[in-house]
Amino acid sequence: xxxxxxxxxxxxxxxxxxxxxxxxxxxxxxxxxxxxxxxxxxxxxxxxxxxxxxxxxxxxxxxxxxxxxxxxxxxxxxxxxxxxxxxxxxxxxxxxxxxxxxxxxxxxxxxxxxxxxxxxxxxxxxxxxxxxxxxxxxxxxxxxxxxxxxxxxxxxxxxxxxxxxxxxxxxxxxxxxxxxxxxxxxxxxxxxxxxxxxxxxxxxxxxxxxxxxxxxxxxxxxxxxxxxxxxxxxxxxxxxxxxxxxxxxxxxxxxxxxxxxxxxxxxxxxxxxxxxxxxxxxxxxxxxxxxxxxxxxxxxxxxxxxxxxxxxxxxxxxxxxxxxxxxxxxxxxxxxxxxxx
Amino acid sequence: xxxxxxxxxxxxxxxxxxxxxxxxxxxxxxxxxxxxxxxxxxxxxxxxxxxxxxxxxxxxxxxxxxxxxxxxxxxxxxxxxxxxxxxxxxxxxxxxxxxxxxxxxxxxxxxxxxxxxxxxxxxxxxxxxxxxxxxxxxxxxxxxxxxxxxxxxxxxxxxxxxxxxxxxxxxxxxxxxxxxxxxxxxxxxxxxxxxxxxxxxxxxxxxxxxxxxxxxxxxxxxxxxxxxxxxxxxxxxxxxxxxxxxxxxxxxxxxxxxxxxxxxxxxxxxxxxxxxxxxxxxxxxxxxxxxxxxxxxxxxxxxxxxxxxxxxxxxxxxxxxxxxxxxxxxxxxxxxxxxxxxxxxxxxxxxxxxxxxxxxxxxxxxxxxxxxxxxxxxxxxxxxx
Numbered sequence: 001x002x003x004x005x006x007x008x009x010x011x012x013x014x015x016x017x018x019x020x021x022x023x024x025x026x027x028x029x030x031x032x033x034x035x036x037x038x039x040x041x042x043x044x045x046x047x048x049x050x051x052x053x054x055x056x057x058x059x060x061x062x063x064x065x066x067x068x069x070x071x072x073x074x075x076x077x078x079x080x081x082x083x084x085x086x087x088x089x090x091x092x093x094x095x096x097x098x099x100x101x102x103x104x105x106x107x108x109x110x111x112x113x114x115x116x117x118x119x120x121x122x123x124x125x126x127x128x129x130x131x132x133x134x135x136x137x138x139x140x141x142x143x144x145x146x147x148x149x150x151x152x153x154x155x156x157x158x159x160x161x162x163x164x165x166x167x168x169x170x171x172x173x174x175x176x177x178x179x180x181x182x183x184x185x186x187x188x189x190x191x192x193x194x195x196x197x198x199x200x201x202x203x204x205x206x207x208x209x210x211x212x213x214x215x216x217x218x219x220x221x222x223x224x225x226x227x228x229x230x231x232x233x234x235x236x237x238x239x240x241x242x243x244x245x246x247x248x249x250x251x252x253x254x255x256x257x258x259x260x261x262x263x264x265x266x267x268x269x270x271x272x273x274x275x276x277x278x279x280x281x282x283x284x285x286x287x288x289x290x291x292x293x294x295x296x297x298x299x300x301x302x303x304x305x306x307x308x309x310x311x312x313x314x315x316x317x318x319x320x321x322x323x324x325x326x327x328x329x330x331x332x333x334x335x336x337x338x339x340x341x
Numbered sequence: 342x343x344x345x346x347x348x349x350x351x352x353x354x355x356x357x358x359x360x361x362x363x364x365x366x367x368x369x370x371x372x373x374x375x376x377x378x379x380x381x382x383x384x385x386x387x388x389x390x391x392x393x394x395x396x397x398x399x400x401x402x403x404x405x406x407x408x409x410x411x412x413x414x415x416x417x418x419x420x421x422x423x424x425x426x427x428x429x430x431x432x433x434x435x436x437x438x439x440x441x442x443x444x445x446x447x448x449x450x451x452x453x454x455x456x457x458x459x460x461x462x463x464x465x466x467x468x469x470x471x472x473x474x475x476x477x478x479x480x481x482x483x484x485x486x487x488x489x490x491x492x493x494x495x496x497x498x499x500x501x502x503x504x505x506x507x508x509x510x511x512x513x514x515x516x517x518x519x520x521x522x523x524x525x526x527x528x529x530x531x532x533x534x535x536x537x538x539x540x541x542x543x544x545x546x547x548x549x550x551x552x553x554x555x556x557x558x559x560x561x562x563x564x565x566x567x568x569x570x571x572x573x574x575x576x577x578x579x580x581x582x583x584x585x586x587x588x589x590x591x592x593x594x595x596x597x598x599x600x601x602x603x604x605x606x607x608x609x610x611x612x613x614x615x616x617x618x619x620x621x622x623x624x625x626x627x628x629x630x631x632x633x634x635x636x637x638x639x640x641x642x643x644x645x646x647x648x649x650x651x652x653x654x655x656x657x658x659x660x661x662x663x664x665x666x667x668x669x670x671x672x673x674x675x676x677x678x679x680x681x682x683x684x685x686x687x688x689x690x691x692x693x694x695x696x697x698x699x700x701x702x703x704x705x706x707x708x709x710x711x712x713x714x715x716x717x718x719x720x721x722x723x724x725x726x
Contacts, residue, residue, distance in 0.1 A: 002628070003536075003538075005530070005628045005629075006530050006534055006536070006538075006539075009526045009527060009529060009530030009632075010526070010527045010530045010531065010542065012522075012523045012526060012527070013523040013524060013526065013527035013599055013603060014527070014542070016523060016592075016595060016596045016599055017545075017546070017549060017596060017599050017600070019596070020557070020561075020592060020593055020595075020596030020597070021549050021552070021557060021596055021597070021599075023560070024557050024559075024560025024561055024564075025552075025556070025557070025560060026560075027560040027563075027564065028556060028559050028560045031559070031560075031563065036563075135361060135365075136362070136365050138358075139358045139359070139361050139362040139365070140362065142350070142355070142358045142359075142362075143358075143359065143362055149712075151362065151366060152712065152716065153708060153709070153712055154366045154369050154370050155365070155366070155369055156708045156712065156715060156716075157369055157370060157373055157705070157708060158369050158372075158373075160653055160704050160707065160708055160715070161373065161701055161704060162656070162657040162659075162674055162700055162701065162704070163657060163659070164657075164659050164674055164677070164678060165674070165677070165697045165700055165701055166372070168376075168677075168693075168697055169372040169373060169375070169376045169697065170372055172375075172376060172379065172690075172694060173372060173375060175388075178388065179375065179392055179395065182391070211368065211369070211372075215369070216719060219716055219719045219720065220719055220720060223716070223719070223720035224720075243350075243354070268550065268551040271551075271553070272553045272554070274553075274555070274659075274660060275659055275660075278659060278678055289553070290553045290554070290555045290660070293553075293555035293556070293558075293559060294555050294558075294660060294664070297555070297558060297559060297562055297664055298664070305562065307559070307562065307563050310555075310559045310562075311559050314553075314555060314556040314559040315556075317553050317555070317556060318552065318553070318556050321551050321552065321553065322548075325548070325551055329544070329547075329548075332544065332547075333544075
């Protein structure tokens, strides 16, 4: 393909990605070093109250946001270097927590709390998703041909459901005396409140995520199971390999590229964990890195959005995903170079 | 297979395999089934700890809102007939009556007419007919299951969900069309090029795919809020405030979606042999003509599948739409989040449940009709790794 034709074909798409992905990224990077604030001015305000002896007037000096001619708040942007990052990471509090050797105190700092949850979530759901995906794929493959279609249909439902709604539907099963909470209470013969402590909420979030992603892994693995080399399976049987050994030494190696693929996609997606926090309304117990940025961006009680802090936390989030992806990208690069040689 | 006997599985293995599969199907379907059941019950029944009471809804029934055996049989029959017609008769009719080359238009008109007819029969004709039938058919006409659609009417007519639905429709249509147009061109070119540049574009797209969306939104938000002032030197007084505009959000979602679209379409195009366009070029076509005349007619399965996934992304998105759209232009998913955050009474909760079911219903039908395409899409990206 000539490079000119190539450019015309790829052009629009690249243009979109530069305009809406690369430029915003550069914007976030620069915003994170600046701080935009309303300009405040000191105003003398005289308040007078009528009384018997005449008027009692009080003059006091208050600070009010300065307004321009149209009545909008005047803002000023200043270069603050790494201060936004420092405000997000909060080193003094980290050091104080370490000095006290108190994990709990450490976990009161939003950023570290979010980081801890995001990483635990990502790393704990990954093996579960792979395991359940594989189990579902193997059992579908084992089922009669006639029921595979309907089973795949049902399996797809958790995957395509809107994440917020999926999380909500799980929440409604557990909230208050919801059906599953009642069931657990009856089974364990004790009182249970699923939304009263952090760990149960975290558990539900992870269960939800496994429920949501396992079908994807299952379908991918199931498709690959159709292409397992029957000859090598047969020779494995002749060599006396047990069912387990055949799975371990023939089928799993065949699936390996796809296991890597699912791992990659899952790392990307679960690092972005966010909808669960919204769906389970867990922000007072459990938060994630994306939610932290979202929270900075949303209007606070005074009607402000802390864009600068959001930028800093967004940059930190991004550094995290890049670190997580480095091993995978290195693999792709080696593979590419190998193919070229 | 020669070794049939060696491959035969012991009973215990087959048993545990089918038990696990049944368990999985129950787990997969249960939450969705359950919120559907809850949404048609009064709050006391919907949040009852006793599952039987949730299913049969005695309180709802006591208020005279329910379904009789007759209602259920006739309703189910109509649904089954509709499904049969949609998968058989409709396909044949569309194929027969649409002029060649305009099959897509035939599909749009056909499915719209069909949907409208179904709504007329199911929601217009059926209830009045059943009222009469229930009165004269004795025991079969007595209500046995609590059923009330009042929460749905609250959601759709009082809470303005209809408006949100239209916004969702606008945003998803925009995203799907634009991202497919751009993505098809790029995906095709990338599948036919083995240059270093193509490789790097794909790798960068992969990195962009991994970016958390909140990072990008942080970049847009300040610009969108102040865009009227920033763009004034360029556009004069016509400079819009992009915040809250549906088409600005569409552009953002298209861009976010683009890396994924490119990757997926590229793997579909790789399955179309390159000899095809080479042959066309030998016959004197330029590369564009080759694409239009030879590749376009055979690319639709892949494009439709990718379109489904673009649709899902736009439809399911919460983060971007909730931050970049104002209240009038909000799509359904952020709207429901506002709804359950404000929920105070249990009635409000059931109304939120009804809204949730309303959002899930189109997705359910999407899987029903496009299961094959979705599966092929999932595996297409996977096979190439």
